[in-house]
Amino acid sequence: MSDSAVGVVGDPAVADRLRAAGAAVVEGTVDSVPTTERVVAVGRRAVRAVATAVVDPLVVPVDAGRGLRSVTRDAVPDAVSGLDDAFTERHPLFEVDVTGEAVGTAAFDVTAVTEEAARISEYAVATTTDSVGQFRADGVTLATPAGSPGYARRVGGPVFAPAESVGVVAPIAPFQTNPDHWVVSLDGLSVSVERDEATVALYADGDAVATVACGESAQLCRSGTLRVAVLEESCSRFR
Template sequence: MKFGIVGDDSVATAVRAAGASVESEPADADAVVAVGESALSTVALGSEWTCPVVPVDCGAPWATPRRDLEARLSAFAAGDGRVVDHPTLSLRVGGDAVGRALLDAMLVTSEPAHISEYGVAHAEAAVPFSSDPPDESRAAARWTSVDEFRADGVVVATPLGSSGYARAAGGAVVGPAAGLAVVPVSPYATQTNSWVLQPPVRLSVERDDAPVSLVADDEVIREVSPSESVVVDRDGSVPMLVE
């Protein structure tokens, strides 16, 4: 079995110890070992690698610790692994594509110790994650309000990202085909809900209390005004090689 490596070439030792070879050409690799969240995002959201991904040291339950990599790759080389598709997300503001995310997208006040009011809505024609990515007709979906709340922000996490920031904010960890975890961040009320929703999901800023930023996978994309909304939708998937 031939493995590509992204993020840290030192894992080549584990690849060879597992009886596999290191492949530098993406088109010729059977799978790619992505070391760290940054490398995983590069592989998942880029177009260079199309083979299954083995995530390593990504700080989440679904990732392989580096110390277990040789044994895990040996099992994969013996045919014991399986491929699970995990969704990726597109972000649109006012109908324009502004970014993509593998783990999560968030609206959050740009200044510390400030709150704003946010709205969450879902489309009446929501499509399960197990379906093919939607076409542009989804942009005309009718929206049903889920809730409005005052908080520091609101995060929408994919199944891969649901064990990270969204979980720390009080959300559920969801499976690959379950949907999006939608969670208020530091809400003003003592009791608030979180949700698991099928895409697309619309986020909005309901009051002009403080500047609000759109953040995708820890990268600030742009500010969002109360006159704008952010539509978070599934735009594809990345195949993960797991036990």
């Protein structure tokens, strides 16, 4: 183990396991992220908390999804002991704005979806320079590379490696037989509600952050970078 302390957020049992392996540990919470240079983040909520904190540590994601090449809880001691030789991946983070007001930050995905079951709405997606598509559907998800193997994949989107501000747009249950999916720059990407038929809720990394009314839009703006350690213990994002 390295002599420098490692922060742990998300699971006290993981902190105890590291201490038993001889590591110096600083425990934190999603509301108080340790200021250590390296942080073990257990779960997606912990990863997002670390990503949006003032500090900029090298992160070891644990059980936080294939998109970040997570390690398992059992593999954490070996992963931390190998951090000096880790490869660093950089993942984009995005601020989410609704009608110009910041409502949250996304490391994985942003989803707009009708609140009521079996109701659809109409959505338009656009970059800063081009119209991407307009469609009727239950909703739409905008996924970062970290989020591409998650819900976006389950609705037919591709899985891809980290890229500067690039992500996937995937309609959810679209009202068409052969729906498109798009790989575009997420920086400046917007989704707007085009019909006043149902209440549309907006989620950032699974947390409800706002509602979007007809004629309103949600926009993603690049806000930072998450540095992730890739180790021998890291899973593959593609399987």
